[in-house]
Amino acid sequence: xxxxxxxxxxxxxxxxxxxxxxxxxxxxxxxxxxxxxxxxxxxxxxxxxxxxxxxxxxxxxxxxxxxxxxxxxxxxxxxxxxxxxxxxxxxxxxxxxxxxxxxxxxxxxxxxxxxxxxxxxxxxx
Numbered sequence: 001x002x003x004x005x006x007x008x009x010x011x012x013x014x015x016x017x018x019x020x021x022x023x024x025x026x027x028x029x030x031x032x033x034x035x036x037x038x039x040x041x042x043x044x045x046x047x048x049x050x051x052x053x054x055x056x057x058x059x060x061x062x063x064x065x066x067x068x069x070x071x072x073x074x075x076x077x078x079x080x081x082x083x084x085x086x087x088x089x090x091x092x093x094x095x096x097x098x099x100x101x102x103x104x105x106x107x108x109x110x111x112x113x114x115x116x117x118x119x120x121x122x123x124x125x
Contacts, residue, residue, distance in 0.1 A: 006030060006031065006032045007030075007031050007032070007052040007053065007120075007124045008031070008032045008033075008034060008049070008050060008051050008052050008053070009022070009026055009031050009032070009033050009034070009051075009052065009053045009054075009055055009120060009124075010033075010034045010035075010036060010042055010045060010046060010051045010053070010054050010055070011023075011033055011034070011035050011036070011055045011086075012035075012036045012037075012038070012039060012041075012042040012054060012055065012056040012057060012060070012065070012068065013035075013037070013055075013056075013057040013060070013086065014037050014038060014057065014059075014060040014061060015057070018057070018086070018109065019033075019035045021111075021113075022055060022086075022116070024113070025113035025116050025117055026116070026117065026120060029117050029120075029121075031120065034049075034051070037060070038060045038061055038062040038063050038064075039056070039060060039062065039063030039064060039065065039067055039068030039071070040062045040063040040068075041062070042054065042056070042068055043063075043068065043071055043072070046072075051081055052081065052082075052124045053081065053082050053084070053120055053123060053124050054068075054072070054081060054082065054083040054084070055084055055086050055107075055116075055120075056068055056069065056083055056084070056085055056086065057085070057086060057087050058085055058087040058088075058089045058094065058098075059087065059088070059089065065085055065087065065098075066097060066098070066101060069083050069098065069101040069102065069103055070101055073101055073102050079102070082104045082105075082123040082124070083101075083102065083103050083104060084103065084104055084105035084106070084107060084119060084120075084123070085098055085103055085105070085106050085107070086107045086109060086111060086116075087106070087107075087108065087109060088108065088109050089108075090106075090108050104123055105119055105123070107119065
């Protein structure tokens with residue numbers, strides 16, 4: 001990524017362990033990773049800075065992934081930024097609900113670092 005601007009990924013997960021694993025996977029590939037512990041915190045962070053990609057857990061306190069995706073979709077600045085859910089949830093009803101909210105991908109925990117990097121790279125192009 002020499003000469004290119006770093007892409008910023010906002011990792012939204014209430015688990016510090018998962019956030020740490022995301023940092024380990026993406027930072028060596030040249031991404032800047034910013035953390036939020038829930039959807040509300042993520043919305044607050046994304047208000048003040050440019051985000052290229054949202055990696056979001058579904059089950060979190062305060063504001064869950066679905067609520068976050070819905071609020072983001074209704075913002076001018078966030079409607080075009082890719083959102084991918086990183087979650088233990090894999091039910092087709094939840095995936096359908098995510099799709100309706102514009103969620104672009106679904107990664108089930110535990111995740112493979114190489115798969116995550118490929119997906120982020122593809123969606124941030």
